[in-house]
Amino acid sequence: MSQYSESASSHDREGVVALDVKIGEVATNRLEILKEMVAQDPTNSFARYGLAMEFANTGDLAAAVNEFRGLIDQNSNYAAAYYHGGQSLEKLGRIEEARDLYEKGIEATRRSGDAHTRGEIEAALNLLPL
DSSP states (O other): OHHHHHHHHHHHHHHHHHHHHHHHHHHHHHHHHHHHHHHHOTTOHHHHHHHHHHHHHTTOHHHHHHHHHHHHHHOTTOHHHHHHHHHHHHHTTOHHHHHHHHHHHHHHHHHHTOHHHHHHHHHHHHHSOO
């Protein structure tokens, strides 16, 4: 019985390692696809937002901030970019920049009438240390 358990345990570990590699490959492929989409059409807000989120999800917060800022520069009403850009800045410890981005996001959501995202941005802003 212990041989079976040991064998199964060994197999499970190999499966997890293989799964981790596949997940890493998928993330890399997704990142490369999004980079290519933005390179082909830098005005594609959806692709740029996806790229920024992929950078954030993979831990490259500085690149994420750059993409969120680029998105905002080309589409100042893309409300989610302010929220997620601010979140990335917070994680980088750049609190004053996050505050500024949140405040600009609140202005953008007032212009566009996006009360839901405005509420999320206001909540994030209120959680920042003074």
